[in-house]
Amino acid sequence: MKKPPPKAIRQNSIGPVILTAKGMHTFLGLKSVWFHKLVKDGVLPKVGTGAYDPMDVTQAYIEHIKDGATRQAASSSLDDLRDLKAREIKLNMAKKDRELISMDEALAVIEEITGQFASYLSGLPAEITGVVRERQRIDAIIDEGKQRLFDRFEETASAFASSGKASEAEAEDDAN
Incomplete structure (x- = not known):
């Protein structure tokens, strides 16, 4: 056995x-x-x-x-890729829904509005007074203000274009 x-x-x-x-x-x-x-x-x-x-x-x-x-x-790599693709889809949807615009579009809108405002300011001296000397004084004040406005626009546009953030000078002005 x-x-x-x-x-x-x-x-x-x-x-x-x-x-x-x-x-x-x-x-x-x-x-x-x-x-x-x-x-x-x-x-x-x-x-x-x-x-x-x-x-x-x-x-x-x-x-x-x-x-x-x-x-x-x-x-893990596939998860990273999926996350990246999901972010891309969200950005495309936000752009399509007009919640997100390109930097060029934003700057063009700001430039258009700033130009219209400056144009309106140029006509103000004639609306305010008929006295030539007074018009010249007001015109000089407005020209100085417009120049500061255009300079600020250029600074902000450059800061946004290079870093995507507003300039530090703008943050200081907002604090004042």
């Missing part, structure tokens, strides 16, 4: 070591369910029914872990 095979069969130092499923998943530190799932998925090789070569299984398990780390890194 044959006696049943032991749970873990070990040959002498010359022959291979073969472990049972229980011995193998204990050796790897895995839960039985997870170990059997990896075997079923073909990740971990079997020598025979319920028999596993610890060397082959350990190498296969290490490769599986490395592959998982590589997939995780690739997944």
